[in-house]
Amino acid sequence: MFMDSAIKLAESVKDEIPVGAVIVKDENIIAAASNRKETENDVTSHAEILVIREAEKKLKNWRLKDCDMYVTLEPCPMCAWAIINAGIRCVYFGSYDVNYGALGSKIDLRKIANSKLKVYGGISEKKCDSILINYFKNMRNKS
Secondary structure, X not given: OHHHHHHHHHHXXXXXXXXXXXXXXXXXXXXEEEOOHHHHOOOOOXXXXXXXXXXXXXXOOOXXXXXXXXXXXOOOHHHHHHHHHHOOOEEEEEEOOOOOOOEOOOOEHHHHHOXXXXXXXXXXXXXXHHHHHHHHHHHHHHO
8 A cells, every 4th residue: 555655656757767755654654755866956865865854844853763664666875874864663665676775685784773674675576676677678768
């Protein structure tokens, strides 16, 4: 259910790597975002960073300890570190990122931080993979 919301965000992205993320608290989505790095010309505008910022504003607190994140792609080191520092309880992600994934695929930043963050990968993996594969295929065809 929550991953479906993240997938819809990823599918709605234009001219960005299609990643969507939502933050859930008490079984309700409190924040949602997709990648906007190109749109905002900001290297930190990954879906995970943007959704954390939105949740912090809504809760008026940077500590997100009772929150879970659903994201279509395994977070990179920048995003994983922000997730860990925000105290998010659990991350559910779709596609594994063997090149940059920082919650188990390439590296696991939880080990460095001695974090209790729970992580579950491969949620709706085929759908999330297909969104990314199609995006990069279209990008190659444009070149």
